[in-house]
Amino acid sequence: MSEVTAETTPKNKRMRFDIKTAGPAIALFLLCIIGFLLNPAFLSEGNLTNLLTRSAFIGIIAVGATFVITAGGIDLSVGSMAAAIAGVMIIIMNAAMETLGPGLATVLLGGGCSILLGLGAGWINGVLTTKGKIEAFIVTLGTMGIYRSLVTYFADGGTLSLDFAIRGTYRPVYYGSVLGLPAPVWVFIAVSICGWLLMNRTAFGRYCTAIGSNESVARYSAIKVDRIKTMTYVIQGLCVSLATIIYVPRLGSASASTGVMWELEAIAAVIIGGTVLKGGYGRIGGTILGALILTTIGNILNFTDLISNYLNGTMQGLIIIIAVWLQRGDWGKAKASKS
Amino acid sequence: MKTLKSLSALALTGALALSAAALSAETIKIGVSYPTPTHAWAAGMNWHAEQAEKRLEALYPDIDLILINSPDPNAQASALEDLVSVHKIDALVVLPFESEPLTDPVLNVKKTGALITVVDRGLSQPGIEDIYVAGNNPELGRVSAVYMKGRLTSGDNIVVLRGIPTIIDNERFDAFMAEMEGTGINILDHKHANWNRDDGFEVMQDFLSRFPDIDAVWAQDDDIAIGVVAALKQAGRDGDGMFVVGGAGMKETIKSIMDGDTLVPVDVLYPPSMIATAMDVTVAAFKSNGPVAGRYILGATLITPENAASFYFPDSPF
Numbered sequence: 001m002s003e004v005t006a007e008t009t010p011k012n013k014r015m016r017f018d019i020k021t022a023g024p025a026i027a028l029f030l031l032c033i034i035g036f037l038l039n040p041a042f043l044s045e046g047n048l049t050n051l052l053t054r055s056a057f058i059g060i061i062a063v064g065a066t067f068v069i070t071a072g073g074i075d076l077s078v079g080s081m082a083a084a085i086a087g088v089m090i091i092i093m094n095a096a097m098e099t100l101g102p103g104l105a106t107v108l109l110g111g112g113c114s115i116l117l118g119l120g121a122g123w124i125n126g127v128l129t130t131k132g133k134i135e136a137f138i139v140t141l142g143t144m145g146i147y148r149s150l151v152t153y154f155a156d157g158g159t160l161s162l163d164f165a166i167r168g169t170y171r172p173v174y175y176g177s178v179l180g181l182p183a184p185v186w187v188f189i190a191v192s193i194c195g196w197l198l199m200n201r202t203a204f205g206r207y208c209t210a211i212g213s214n215e216s217v218a219r220y221s222a223i224k225v226d227r228i229k230t231m232t233y234v235i236q237g238l239c240v241s242l243a244t245i246i247y248v249p250r251l252g253s254a255s256a257s258t259g260v261m262w263e264l265e266a267i268a269a270v271i272i273g274g275t276v277l278k279g280g281y282g283r284i285g286g287t288i289l290g291a292l293i294l295t296t297i298g299n300i301l302n303f304t305d306l307i308s309n310y311l312n313g314t315m316q317g318l319i320i321i322i323a324v325w326l327q328r329g330d331w332g333k334a335k336a337s338k339s
Numbered sequence: 340m341k342t343l344k345s346l347s348a349l350a351l352t353g354a355l356a357l358s359a360a361a362l363s364a365e366t367i368k369i370g371v372s373y374p375t376p377t378h379a380w381a382a383g384m385n386w387h388a389e390q391a392e393k394r395l396e397a398l399y400p401d402i403d404l405i406l407i408n409s410p411d412p413n414a415q416a417s418a419l420e421d422l423v424s425v426h427k428i429d430a431l432v433v434l435p436f437e438s439e440p441l442t443d444p445v446l447n448v449k450k451t452g453a454l455i456t457v458v459d460r461g462l463s464q465p466g467i468e469d470i471y472v473a474g475n476n477p478e479l480g481r482v483s484a485v486y487m488k489g490r491l492t493s494g495d496n497i498v499v500l501r502g503i504p505t506i507i508d509n510e511r512f513d514a515f516m517a518e519m520e521g522t523g524i525n526i527l528d529h530k531h532a533n534w535n536r537d538d539g540f541e542v543m544q545d546f547l548s549r550f551p552d553i554d555a556v557w558a559q560d561d562d563i564a565i566g567v568v569a570a571l572k573q574a575g576r577d578g579d580g581m582f583v584v585g586g587a588g589m590k591e592t593i594k595s596i597m598d599g600d601t602l603v604p605v606d607v608l609y610p611p612s613m614i615a616t617a618m619d620v621t622v623a624a625f626k627s628n629g630p631v632a633g634r635y636i637l638g639a640t641l642i643t644p645e646n647a648a649s650f651y652f653p654d655s656p657f
Contacts, residue, residue: 039549041548041549042548044548046547046548046574047545047548050541050544050545050548054541152376152377155382155656156382156656157375157376157377157378157379157381157382157385157656158376158379158382158383158656158657159379159536159562159656161591175573250537250540250569251536251537251540251565251566251569253536253565255378255379255536256377256378257378257535257536257537257562258537298541299545301530302530302541302542302545302546302549303545303548303549305528309501309504309529309530309531310504312531
C-alpha cells in the first residue's frame with residue numbers, strides 16, 4: 001500500500017504538506033494502529049495480503065467511479081453490473097467447456113466477454129445520460145434494477161456455479177501470487193497507475209474536471225462534453241469488468257446477493273478520498289486510500305469482540321464520517337475565510 | 340315472439356349462471372402466496388411449490404392451486420386482495436414476507452371464510468391461521484450443537500458465523516449457545532456473515548488470521564459454509580481435522596455429504612420444501628376424513644451420509 005500512496009500523492013513531492021491530501025492517509029494510519037493494538041495478528045503478512053486482495057474489487061471499481069463523479073455524474077449500477085457480468089461469464093464459460101475444454105482458452109473467452117459486456121453496459125449508461133438527456137441518477141438506478149433482476153433470472157433465483165474443471169485453471173487469478181503479491185493486487189496497482197495517469201497527465205482528465213465544475217463553460221470551450229461524459233461511463237464499465245474477472249475465481253459463483261451495495265462502497269471510497277460528489281475535483285490516490293479504509297474497517301470489526309455485532313454499521317458509519325471530516329481538514333480556517 | 344326470445348335469453352343466462360355456480364362449488368381454489376425468489380433458499384421453495392402444484396392437481400382434478408409470488412410486503416398484500424376478489428379462493432397458503440404488515444391482509448382473507456395456512460414466518464396476531472407449517476429454528480441450532488459436542492472435547496475451540504441480524508438468527512444462535520453451555524468447549528467469537536458466500540469467506544479469513552487454533556466452525560447456513568471452506572483451503576488449514584457444520588439442505592452440500600466429504604461431514608435441515616408440506620396439509624383439509632388443523636413443525640434433521648439420499652433433489656435450484 002505504501003508504493004501506491006507514494007505514486008499517487010504528487011503534492012507531497014512538492015514538499016507542501018496539505019492536510020486535505022493527507023487526511024485519508026492519516027485516517028488509514030490511525031485505523032492500522034487501532035487494529036494492531038487490538039490484535040498484533042492484524043499486521044501479519046497473511047492478514048495484510050487478505051486486506052489488499054479484498055480492497056482490489058471495490059478499489060478498481062472506485063477508480064472508474066472517480067472519473068464518473070469528477071465529470072459530474074454518478075453510477076449506481078456498478079454492483080448489479082458486476083453480478084450480471086459474473087453470471088453471464090459463468091454461463092459462457094460453462095457452455096464453452098464442451099468445445100474448448102476446461103483450459104486457458106475458456107478462461108480467456110470468459111475474460112474477453114466480461115470486458116465486452118462491461119464496455120457495452122458502460123456505454124449504454126453513458127449514451128442514455130448524454131444523448132438521452134436523462135439524469136445519471138435515474139439511468140443508473142434503472143440499469144441497477146435491470147442487471148440485478150437479470151442475474152436472478154439467469155440463476156433461476158438460485159446460484160450460478162462455475163464448472164469445477166474450469167475453476168482449476170481459473171483459480172490462480174484470485175489465489176495465485178506474482179513476486180509475493182496476490183494477482184488481484186497487481187491488477188489493482190495497474191488500474192490505479194493507469195487511472196492516475198489518465199486523470200492527471202492527459203487532456204481527458206482535465207476535460208473531466210472542467211465538465212464537472214461547469215458543464216456549460218466546458219461546452220463553450222469546445223470540449224466534446226457528451227463524448228467525454230460517455231467515456232467516463234465506459235471506463236467505469238471497464239473497471240467493473242476487470243473487478244469481475246478477478247472476483248469470479250474467488251468462489252466460482254454468482255447469485256442475486258453478489259455485489260450488493262458495491263455501488264455505495266465505491267462512491268464512499270471516492271468521497272472519503274477527497275473527490276467532490278458534485279464534480280469538478282477528482283483524486284485517484286485518495287480513492288485508493290478510501291477503498292483501503294473501507295476494507296480495513298470491516299477487517300478490524302472482525303478482529304474484535306468489544307463491540308456488539310449489531311453496532312457494526314454504526315462503527316462503519318462513524319469512521320467514514322470521521323475520515324471525510326479529517327480530509328475536509330480546514331477546521332476553523334473555513335470559518336475565517338468565510339467571514 | 341319478442342317475449343319468447345327474451346324469455347329464452349333469460350333462461351339461457353340463468354342456466355349459464357347456475358352452471359358457473361355449480362362449477363365453482365365443485366372446484367376448490369387454493370391461493371398460494373410467497374415472496375419472489377431472490378436468494379437460493381427461496382428459489383428452492385419456489386421450485387418445490389411448483390412441483391407440489393403439478394402433483395396435487397394431477398391427483399385431484401377438482402383442486403385448483405394458484406401460485407403467486409410478490410417482491411415486497413406491499414405487493415403481497417395486493418396479491419392477497421386479488422386472490423379474494425378475482426379468484427374467490429376457498430383456502431390460502433401464505434408465507435408472509437414480514438409478519439407485521441401482512442397480518443391485516445391475511446385477516447381480511449380469513450373474513451371471507453377461507454381456510455388459512457401460514458408457513459414459516461408467523462403473523463403478529465395469534466389465532467388467525469387454521470394451520471401452521473414451519474421449520475424449527477431453535478432446533479437447527481440445538482441439533483448442530485449436539486453434533487459438535489459429540490465430536491469435540493473440553494478445551495476445543497469453535498468459531499460461529501451467524502446470519503443476518505434477525506429473530507431467526509437469534510433463535511438459532513441462542514439455542515446453540517444454550518446447548519453448548521457447560522461443555523468446556525470455547526466459543527472464540529461469533530460474527531454476522533449474512534447467509535452469504537462472500538461474507539462467509541471474508542469473516543472466516545479474519546477468524547483464521549486472528550485465531551491460530553480452531554477445531555470446528557458453525558456456519559449455520561450452507562451458503563456461508565461455501566465461503567468458509569474456500570477460506571480454509573486458501574489458508575491451507577482444511578487438512579488439520581477441522582470440520583464445518585452448515586444448515587438448510589442445499590443440494591450441492593447434500594451431494595458432497597453423500598460422497599463422504601470430511602470437511603463438511605453433515606448438514607442440518609431447514610427444508611425449502613416446507614411450502615409443499617403446507618400445500619399437502621391444506622389440500623388434506625378438504626380431502627381427509629380426519630381433522631388437520633393445527634401446528635406442523637418440521638424436524639431439523641441431521642443429514643448424514645446414511646440418510647442424505649432422501650433429502651437430495653438434483654433438479655431443484657437449491
